[in-house]
Amino acid sequence: MxxxxxxxxxxxxxxxxxxxxxxxxxxxxxxxxxxxxxxxxxxxxxxxxxxxxxxxxxxxxxxxxxxxxxxxxxxxxxxxxxxxxxxxxxxxxxxxxxxxxxxxxxLIEGCYLVRDASPLTRNEDVDREGNRIMVGKGSAYDLFLTREIKHAQIVRTESSQAVVEAFVRDNLEVAAGVKQQLESDAARTSGLRLLDGRFMVxxxxxxxxxxxxxxxxxxxxxxxxxxxxxxxxxxxxxxxxxxxxxxxxxx
CATH class of the missing domain: 3.40.190.10 (Periplasmic binding protein-like II)
Structure with missing residues (x-):
């Protein structure tokens, strides 16, 4: 052609x-x-x-x-x-x-990561007062959650790769990102788990x-x-x- x-x-x-x-x-x-x-x-x-x-x-x-x-x-x-x-x-x-x-x-799944001891068990539990969600600044998850989250607080770190590290360091309640990235990071850090399902595609x-x-x-x-x-x-x-x-x- x-x-x-x-x-x-x-x-x-x-x-x-x-x-x-x-x-x-x-x-x-x-x-x-x-x-x-x-x-x-x-x-x-x-x-x-x-x-x-x-x-x-x-x-x-x-x-x-x-x-x-x-x-x-x-x-x-x-x-x-x-x-x-x-x-x-x-x-x-x-x-x-x-x-x-x-x-x-x-199509890629976006998921939440929490600590094993967290009381959060469902995606629907995340958007509550007192919960802080770590996301990569300017990522698709940041843009989506900025529109959708009404009660929880969104905290932003410099990149998607730094989300889990910042989430653990700052003792936040939730990390959000690409399922595979969260799984990979969680495998290197004990005491973390993904919530079942996805919060966005x-x-x-x-x-x-x-x-x-x-x-x-x-x-x-x-x-x-x-x-x-x-x-x-x-x-x-x-x-x-x-x-x-x-x-x-x-x-």
């Missing part, structure tokens, strides 16, 4: 598809270790979202470059301000002000700056539907050993 010059320019005005990658969601992206001890990990990003970005660049016939962020809010800002051409985000109305979203390509989608126009937004939506339908997303989840996330249904 031959793409118009206007469409290519909308996606890659610099000649390279610049992809914003959120490392704060370990289900979809991570940093590949270089194996070199330098004090910082300077490895390239890897994961499901990186695979999808490479596939889009291949279909557009342009190279791809990645900019990685530890927080979702920073990744959103990069795309909104057109410092990146595409990104991978949980769909949220607030983020939609400057970003044109596709339908979701992956995160709809992970692709997005590009709204200023890039309707043609580009439509093409990106069609691309996402194709990689879901073809099995590309399912294969990427399997290849990276991801459990607890599922391919979103067709739009």
């Amino acid at each position: 031959t793409l118009s010059s206007s469409l290519l320019n909308a996606f890659a005005p610099t000649g390279t598809l610049r992809a914003s990658i959120n490392l704060g969601n370990p289900i979809l992206a991570h940093r590949i270790s270089t194996g070199i001890s330098t004090g910082t990990d300077s490895g390239e990003p890897g994961g499901v979202s990186v695979d999808i970005a490479r596939e889009l660049a291949s279909r557009l016939g342009v190279p791809v470059a990645f900019t990685s962020f530890d927080r979702a809010a920073e990744s959103v800002e990069a795309v909104t301000n057109e410092n990146a051409d595409i990104g991978f985000f949980a769909i949220d109305p607030l983020r939609g002000a400057g970003i044109a979203f596709t339908a979701p390509y992956v 995160i709809q992970q989608a692709m997005g590009l700056p709204k200023r890039r126009g309707d043609e580009a937004a439509r093409h990106l939506r069609e691309f996402v539907e194709d990689v879901k339908r073809s099995g590309f997303v399912a294969d990427a989840l399997a290849r990276h050993g991801i459990k607890g996330a599922s391919v979103a249904p067709a739009a």
